[in-house]
Amino acid sequence: MISQDPTKRKLLSAVSHGSIFFSATLLAVGIPIAILLVSDDPIVKENAKEALNFHLNIWLYGIIFAILIIVLIGYVLLGILGLVSLIMPIIAILQILGDANKVYRYPFIFRVL
Incomplete structure (x- = not known):
């Protein structure tokens, strides 16, 4: 059963992308995972996957940049x-x-999922 309710689609997609503001812990990643597992809507699922990919990329870049603090460029x-x-x-x-039928793609990230 695919949900065609644009309000529900907007809400779940926006919560997936906005989950990064909740915290930098597993809670922020758990929200898109839960939405990915619960939703039947393919657009919501794609937005949740994109949000997860963004989280993973931010964590990866954060680790790399933290290591680069040794050479002082990491701070910037x-x-x-x-x-x-x-x-x-x-x-x-x-x-x-703005458009409930659109899957937002973050630029310059590696897509793992």
């Missing part, structure tokens, strides 16, 4: 990463709220 890169992790989900949420 972590600052940029912090801004990106705030701005990109907001853009994703706005795009989803």
Whole structure:
């Protein structure tokens, strides 16, 4: 059964992308995973996968940039990463709220899922 309710689609997709604002722990990743497992809507599932990929990329880049603190460039890169992790989900949420039938794709990330 595929959900065609645009309000539900917008809400679940926006919550998936906005989950990064809840915390940097497993709770933030658990929300898109739960939505991925519970929803029957293919667009919501794709948005949840994209949100998970973004989380994984932010964690990976954070680890790499933290290691680069040794050569002092890591401080700048972590600052940029912090801004990106705030701005990109907001853009994703706005795009989803504008068009419920769209899957938002984050630029410059590795898609694991």
